[in-house]
Structures are given as C-alpha cells and as structure tokens.
Amino acid sequence: MEKNQAEFHLHEYAPDEIIFAQGSEADYAYVIESGAVDIYVTDAEGEQVINTLRTGELFGEMGIVDNSPRTTSARAHTHVTLLQIHRQQITERIDSADPIVKSLLELLLTRSRAMLPEIADSDNGKSRNPILAQSQQQGISKFRLESELRNAISQGHIQTVFQPMLDLDSNKIAGCEALSRWDHPQQGMISPAKFITLAEETDLILDVGYLVFERACELLSQAGNIFVSVNVSARQLDNDDFFDHVLKLISHHSISAKQIKLEITETLVIDSVRAQQWISKCKAHGFQICADDFGTGHSGILQLAELDFDVLKIDQAFTRQMLDNKKAQIVLEGVVNMASSLGVTLVAEGIETIEQLTYLKQLGVNFGQGYWIGKAKKMSDFMQMLTD
Numbered sequence: 475m476e477k478n479q480a481e482f483h484l485h486e487y488a489p490d491e492i493i494f495a496q497g498s499e500a501d502y503a504y505v506i507e508s509g510a511v512d513i514y515v516t517d518a519e520g521e522q523v524i525n526t527l528r529t530g531e532l533f534g535e536m537g538i539v540d541n542s543p544r545t546t547s548a549r550a551h552t553h554v555t556l557l558q559i560h561r562q563q564i565t566e567r568i569d570s571a572d573p574i575v576k577s578l579l580e581l582l583l584t585r586s587r588a589m590l591p592e593i594a595d596s597d598n599g600k601s602r603n604p605i606l607a608q609s610q611q612q613g614i615s616k617f618r619l620e621s622e623l624r625n626a627i628s629q630g631h632i633q634t635v636f637q638p639m640l641d642l643d644s645n646k647i648a649g650c651e652a653l654s655r656w657d658h659p660q661q662g663m664i665s666p667a668k669f670i671t672l673a674e675e676t677d678l679i680l681d682v683g684y685l686v687f688e689r690a691c692e693l694l695s696q697a698g699n700i701f702v703s704v705n706v707s708a709r710q711l712d713n714d715d716f717f718d719h720v721l722k723l724i725s726h727h728s729i730s731a732k733q734i735k736l737e738i739t740e741t742l743v744i745d746s747v748r749a750q751q752w753i754s755k756c757k758a759h760g761f762q763i764c765a766d767d768f769g770t771g772h773s774g775i776l777q778l779a780e781l782d783f784d785v786l787k788i789d790q791a792f793t794r795q796m797l798d799n800k801k802a803q804i805v806l807e808g809v810v811n812m813a814s815s816l817g818v819t820l821v822a823e824g825i826e827t828i829e830q831l832t833y834l835k836q837l838g839v840n841f842g843q844g845y846w847i848g849k850a851k852k853m854s855d856f857m858q859m860l861t862d
C-alpha cells in the first residue's frame with residue numbers, strides 16, 4: 475500500500491510490496507529514505523535478485539535517462555520509505571547538459587544493461603554498493619532538496635516579502651523589492667541564496683517567478699502609486715510563456731507594467747547581445763530594467779555603455795565601505811556622474827546606518843534600500859508602513 479506523507483512526497487511500502495515492474499514505463503526514480511529494496515529480473519527460469527539497495531541509495535533512474543521501459547523490477551525488502559524523484563527532474567538536467575554527456579550516459583546504460591545477468595551470477599544476488607561516491611551523494615541530496623522545493627511551491631510554502639525603498643529626495647517610501655522566502659516546516663525560513671540557485675537550474679524558477687509576480691501585482695493593485703522591483707533570472711527571460719503569463723497577471727490586476735522594475739544580476743549579463751535582446755523585449759512590454767549588484771561583475775562600466783538600463787543598483791559592498799574608504803568614495807562619485815549624464819536612476823542597497831544614508835543622499839543617489847530603512851516584510855506589514 476502506497477501512502478503519501480504529504481510534506482515531501484514520501485511513499486511507504488510494506489515488505490514484499492512491488493515498487494515497479496520490469497517492462498513498465500519509467501516515470502519516477504527513488505531515493506531510499508529508510509529500509510532496503512530488492513532489484514530483480516524475471517526470465518524463463520524465474521526470478522533473480524541482482525542487488526539489494528539500502529538507505530541513501532538511488533534507483534529506478536535508468537529507464538528515465540534513455541527513455542525506455544524498466545529492465546528490472548523493484549520490491550520492498552523490508553518496510554521502506556522512498557522519496558520520489560520526478561522524471562522531469564532528471565530529464566531537465568540531461569537536456570541542459572552538453573549532448574556529449576547524454577551520449578556517454580546512454581553508452582554506459584547500454585553496457586550496464588548488457589551486463590545485467592552477469593552481475594546477478596557473479597554476485598549471487600546479494601551485491602550492494604558499500605559507500606556511495608561523494609559526487610553521487612551530493613547529486614542525491616540535491617535531488618532531495620529539489621523535490622522538497624517542488625512540493626513547497628505547490629503547498630504554498632514559498633512566500634514573498636517586500637523590502638521598502640526610500641526616495642532620498644522626498645524621504646518617502648517610493649516602492650519596494652519583492653524577495654522570496656521558503657518557509658520550511660522543519661528548518662524554518664530558508665534563504666533564497668540556498669534555493670534560488672537550485673531553482674534556476676530547472677524550470678522551477680518559472681514557478682517561483684510566477685508566485686512573486688502574482689504577489690507583486692496584488693500589492694500594486696492595493697497600494698496605488700508605488701513601484702515593485704522583481705528579480706528575474708536568465709531562464710525566465712528566455713521563456714516566452716513567462717512574459718505572456720506576467721502580462722496576463724498585470725492586466726488581470728489592472729496595473730501598469732511601468733510600476734514593475736525587473737532586476738537583472740549583473741554577473742548574469744555575460745553575453746551583451748543576448749542581454750540587450752532581453753532588455754529590448756522587457757522595455758517593449760513597458761517594464762523598467764535595473765542592473766542589480768552594480769559594480770561587482772567584471773565589466774560593469776562596459777555594460778553600462780552597451781546596455782539600456784533604466785536603473786543601476788549599487789552593490790551593498792560599496793555602501794559598506796564608502797565611509798571608511800576614500801577610493802570607494804571616488805568611484806561612487808564617478809558612478810553618480812555617469813548615471814546622471816546617461817539619465818539612469820541610481821539605487822543604493824545595504825544601507826544600515828543613518829550616516830550611510832545621509833552620505834548617499836548628499837552624493838545625489840535617488841533611492842535607498844537597507845536594514846536602516848526597513849527589512850523585508852510581509853505584504854500587510856509593508857502596507858502598514860506605507861500608511862504610517
């Protein structure tokens with residue numbers, strides 16, 4: 475009997491229960507969370523167990539890698555708990571890898587399939603890998619986190635918080651940056667630093683993005699004349715469905731694309747031709763484009779010359795150093811002059827003291843963001859801050 479433990483798609487099997495049968499379609503791979511699993515083949519002579527796998531091991535991935543029916547069966551040896559890995563989680567990785575990797579994998583699979591009966595003979599049906607290679611373990615824990623993230627998205631555990639941005643001229647809150655948080659039932663709040671990179675490796679970043687845009691539009695429809703900055707990744711910008719979806723959200727909430735600034739991380743802009751295509755597309759739809767973490771990449775100034783950014787967001791590292799570092803001040807002054815000549819709006823992030831705020835204001839920076847102004851907060855608290 476299969477039981478879904480809701481949280482992370484854990485499935486339990488009683489001893490001798492079949493997990494999958496030889497010849498069936500390969501839809502999932504599995505990580506053994508606890509217990510043992512027999513992998514066996516059935517032929518004219520009957521059944522032969524070729525391997526008994528234990529906690530932490532992955533199985534059922536072969537048919538997924540080369541899109542073929544199962545060549546073995548799997549059955550619970552003891553009571554087992556399994557984590558399901560969706561077919562897509564594996565195929566997305568293979569599809570985005572160098573085609574050579576796929577060929578090599580298929581070659582290896584063909585060979586190991588040809589060896590199946592021999593493995594059974596030589597091991598007398600009882601072999602298992604004593605210690606998984608480190609790389610294999612890393613792969614498995616990544617799959618595990620990814621499965622958890624997939625479920626977190628569908629179960630509403632990915633939340634959006636809003637960090638206020640201050641207009642340094644008028645001293646009023648002019649907008650905010652929408653940031654994602656993972657409210658994990660066991661681990662508490664997980665930082666986006668931990669899960670955004672993972673999401674960016676797969677199409678999960680699209681789902682995270684839809685959630686953020688949905689919340690950003692909701693906020694804008696209630697809050698009136700402010701803007702919301704939303705972080706976007708390359709995979710989102712490359713996806714036409716993404717724009718269609720976001721434009722539908724905007725029209726559904728009767729707001730204007732002008733109120734949304736798309737933040738692109740500068741380190742992501744390696745290929746300036748591709749970047750300019752993104753920027754033109756975003757602008758054609760009415761969005762403003764912000765270069766995030768400006769000054770930390772390799773060619774910030776070159777990109778400033780080549781790309782049509784509306785907003786530059788000066789990285790926190792500058793804000794942190796500028797009061798004690800004369801050179802950082804000179805560089806900042808240069809950036810302010812450049813931005814004003816180019817007609818680009820400037821935002822400074824990571825403002826933690828009133829001294830930093832005052833200095834940036836004197837320098838002519840337009841907007842400020844940081845803990846001194848306010849940490850990221852849930853929508854209702856941000857709305858409260860606006861009315862206060």
Ligand code: C2E
Binds near residue numbers: 739825
């Ligand atoms: P970022 O876009 O550079 O976001 C600013 C980060 O700096 C946020 O961290 C914010 O909470 C933090 N921060 C703000 N003010 C201060 C301050 O005064 N001092 C310090 N020490 N830190 C401050 P967070 O929320 O952990 O986000 C980390 C990164 O994750 C973001 O960096 C952004 O690149 C990415 N990210 C967050 N949410 C999303 C999302 O929904 N989609 C995408 N694609 N990326 C996201």
Ligand code: CA
Binds near residue numbers: 651705737766
């Ligand atoms: Ca950002």
Ligand code: CA
Binds near residue numbers: 766787789790823
């Ligand atoms: Ca930033």
